Amino acid sequence: MSATFVSEAISAHHNAEQFMSGKPSLDSWLRSHALTTEAKGVSRTFVWHEDLQVVAYYSTAAHLLQRQALPDRIAKGNPNQIPAIMLGRLALDKTLQGQGLGSVLLVDALHRILDATKAVGARFVVVDAIDPNAAGFYARYGFTKIPETMRLVQKISAIQAAITGSPSSQSS
Numbered sequence: 026m027s028a029t030f031v032s033e034a035i036s037a038h039h040n041a042e043q044f045m046s047g048k049p050s051l052d053s054w055l056r057s058h059a060l061t062t063e064a065k066g067v068s069r070t071f072v073w074h075e076d077l078q079v080v081a082y083y084s085t086a087a088h089l090l091q092r093q094a095l096p097d098r099i100a101k102g103n104p105n106q107i108p109a110i111m112l113g114r115l116a117l118d119k120t121l122q123g124q125g126l127g128s129v130l131l132v133d134a135l136h137r138i139l140d141a142t143k144a145v146g147a148r149f150v151v152v153d154a155i156d157p158n159a160a161g162f163y164a165r166y167g168f169t170k171i172p173e174t175m176r177l178v179q180k181i182s183a184i185q186a187a188i189t190g191s192p193s194s195q196s197s
Contacts, residue, residue: 035070041079046116083115083134109149
């Protein structure tokens with residue numbers, strides 16, 4: 026990540042009006058809903074900014090997976106309801122795309138998620154990809170696609186091992 030970018034929780038001081046990822050639904054959600062969901066505690070949004078101008082963001086929220094909605098190889102051994110963290114949105118401004126920064130933004134999000142799991146239990150990170158390209162992006166980083174959906178999941182323990190080189194305290 027460029028040394029000029031700051032990564033922090035969104036606030037009213039951040040300017041998102043010029044943010045354009047190429048995905049209108051991601052752009053409008055940031056401008057119209059991120060601060061509201063933050064205030065209501067529905068999700069947390071983190072931004073990269075340069076002089077308070079938002080250039081990238083992601084949101085996270087608590088989530089609950091239903092075991093029967095997962096493939097058997099993933100669901101086996103889990104309770105009927107499985108605590109998870111939803112990585113709800115992840116987007117870079119068009120000016121940053123094509124520079125490999127999407128993976129840096131994803132790692133930023135996953136680090137925050139791993140920190141959260143030190144205080145609150147979660148077994149998986151869940152993403153609902155916006156399109157097949159996004160699904161392919163997450164799959165390249167170890168997320169498993171749920172058949173016939175745009176949902177992908179990855180165990181927290183696998184993320185911990187990939188990022189830090191050591192397994193988490195959770196069992197796989």
